[in-house]
Amino acid sequence: MENKKEDKTATNDKPAEEVINYSGIKAMPYIIGNETFEKLGTVGSYTNLVVYLTTVFNMKSVTATTFLNLFNGTASIATLAGAFLSDTYFGRYKSLAFASVASFLGSPLTSVAQVLVASVKKRGLKLPENPAFALFNYFPPKFTNSKLPHTSQFRFLDKAAIITSENEINSDGSATNPWRLCSIQQVEEVKCWVRVVPIWASAIIFNIPMIQQQTYVVLQALQLDRSLGTSGFKVPAATYIIFTMLTLTIWIPIYDRILVPYLRNLTGKEGGFTLLQRMGIGIVLSILCMLVSGLVEEHRKKLAFTRPAVGIAPKGGSISSMSSLWLVPQLALAGLAEGFCYVAQTEFYYKQFPENMRSIAQSFFFANFAVSSYLSGFLVSIVHHITPVQKLEIVCAKWYKYRGAEDDTEEKEPLKHRA
Numbered sequence: 001m002e003n004k005k006e007d008k009t010a011t012n013d014k015p016a017e018e019v020i021n022y023s024g025i026k027a028m029p030y031i032i033g034n035e036t037f038e039k040l041g042t043v044g045s046y047t048n049l050v051v052y053l054t055t056v057f058n059m060k061s062v063t064a065t066t067f068l069n070l071f072n073g074t075a076s077i078a079t080l081a082g083a084f085l086s087d088t089y090f091g092r093y094k095s096l097a098f099a100s101v102a103s104f105l106g107s108p109l110t111s112v113a114q115v116l117v118a119s120v121k122k123r124g125l126k127l128p129e130n131p132a133f134a135l136f137n138y139f140p141p142k143f144t145n146s147k148l149p150h151t152s153q154f155r156f157l158d159k160a161a162i163i164t165s166e167n168e169i170n171s172d173g174s175a176t177n178p179w180r181l182c183s184i185q186q187v188e189e190v191k192c193w194v195r196v197v198p199i200w201a202s203a204i205i206f207n208i209p210m211i212q213q214q215t216y217v218v219l220q221a222l223q224l225d226r227s228l229g230t231s232g233f234k235v236p237a238a239t240y241i242i243f244t245m246l247t248l249t250i251w252i253p254i255y256d257r258i259l260v261p262y263l264r265n266l267t268g269k270e271g272g273f274t275l276l277q278r279m280g281i282g283i284v285l286s287i288l289c290m291l292v293s294g295l296v297e298e299h300r301k302k303l304a305f306t307r308p309a310v311g312i313a314p315k316g317g318s319i320s321s322m323s324s325l326w327l328v329p330q331l332a333l334a335g336l337a338e339g340f341c342y343v344a345q346t347e348f349y350y351k352q353f354p355e356n357m358r359s360i361a362q363s364f365f366f367a368n369f370a371v372s373s374y375l376s377g378f379l380v381s382i383v384h385h386i387t388p389v390q391k392l393e394i395v396c397a398k399w400y401k402y403r404g405a406e407d408d409t410e411e412k413e414p415l416k417h418r419a
Helices: 028-055 061-077 079-090 092-097 108-121 155-161 184-222 237-267 275-306 324-352 355-386 392-399 405-418
Strands: 004-007 018-021
Touching (some): 108 184, 155 184, 184 237, 237 324
Antiparallel strands (some): 004 018
């Protein structure tokens, strides 16, 4: 499909309007170019910050990792504000160019809050036998979104659409107080949110290992042999994350063009696997990624103690003779995991949310990434503070009781009586 110019039929003596539809291959380079330069700035800065904080600021690895997790989490959660402005005021394209401060009046979240408040106010009422026909079902005159059918799930929220008095409805059919009476459409939109929350929370399990890979891989590379051949050139530690991106870039076309047609014939599903199945595959691959990462780190430490070092790392510590290319398998697994889970998450949120919440749906992905970043930093801090605690093994040993210890005590008591 290419750019097309269409002429609308002239009506009421008005000239036909020329409409330009931007789509297809001609529009794609602009999107790819925008994403490319955005990644050059964000990913390049993020990965190099690890080296900068540990070498220039002399931060400990744990402190630098925690700081970067907080930075990444804050940057990701800021997309929620951008989504509100995009859906409410500017539109998707203007939001990419402008940033401003505005109130959230009229945003889709206001409708969500109205449903929750109204359902709580009417919590004591009973639902009618046929909710789809008896509940308040109103659509504004210029309503253009798809109409959501009534569902029987989360029936508590349906109480927000119960009509208790004729005074609750205006002459044009709208609600006099939207904080007390909501339409079925509003209720079903909130149900979309509630259904997504468990899936959103499960993705946190996936994101934490992926975030760990972005930080600790750089720290691992700093203490590995990064030289290429005999030229003396050393690969910058922050660039190893590119193996994840390369794997992701290569895998997505292979999956979409080669595997999906075969899997479609095998499973009968449009995408080969369902979106939730693809998320599950991504989570399994993230677990394998962490297992491989642990084995590589264990091997690195073993070589560091048994073989002579090849140099001193910028932040201190010896550089192992182990080649840094051993990091490629775990990074490749991370790329495969992202290819399954990240893409499936984006499609899932986009399809499950109504049209007026599409930008907020996309921000759910980054909000998940933000929560995972904070939890990753919290996890690193907890492990760092608990690991060096002294005499912890003594406490565990004192708490432990040997098998048969009670029998030995019972045998000693008769001996005392004999004495």
